Amino acid sequence: MLKIDRMTTTADLLKLTSVNQDIFVDLNQKDAEIISGGCKLVEITNKTKYDITHVLDGKQYLMKPGEKWYFAAPNGYISFDTDGRDNYKQDKSYTLNNEGKYKFEDNNYTPENPYDLDLYIA
Numbered sequence: 001m002l003k004i005d006r007m008t009t010t011a012d013l014l015k016l017t018s019v020n021q022d023i024f025v026d027l028n029q030k031d032a033e034i035i036s037g038g039c040k041l042v043e044i045t046n047k048t049k050y051d052i053t054h055v056l057d058g059k060q061y062l063m064k065p066g067e068k069w070y071f072a073a074p075n076g077y078i079s080f081d082t083d084g085r086d087n088y089k090q091d092k093s094y095t096l097n098n099e100g101k102y103k104f105e106d107n108n109y110t111p112e113n114p115y116d117l118d119l120y121i122a
């Protein structure tokens with residue numbers, strides 16, 4: 001444990017900060033998988049104006065517009081409805097990468113259809 005028994009100088013603080021960052025980076029790079037129990041860690045943001053229900057490795061989630069969630073998923077297999085309208089459903093699926101950042105967003109390949117969305121790398 002660090003013990004500070006004198007006035008801490010700026011240099012000391014910088015040193016402490018730097019040490020902490022090293023530890024943090026180390027955890028991210030080497031131990032993230034161990035800490036997460038071998039799961040893939042992913043971040044997903046819902047950038048659409050729709051409620052989106054998706055199933056990630058068999059568990060169902062509902063994300064509201066603007067929400068950002070962090071998931072620990074064993075396999076990273078995601079399936080979701082690409083049509084934002086309640087009465088239309090068109091499923092699509094992907095396998096997500098460990099430490100990937102993703103976003104649900106209006107898709108960029110059907111400009112004539114304003115209701116459909118896709119999952120993109122953020």
Ligand SMILES: [Ca+2]
Nearest residue numbers: 083084085088
């Ligand atoms: Ca729908």
Ligand SMILES: [Ca+2]
Nearest residue numbers: 110111113114
């Ligand atoms: Ca579209």
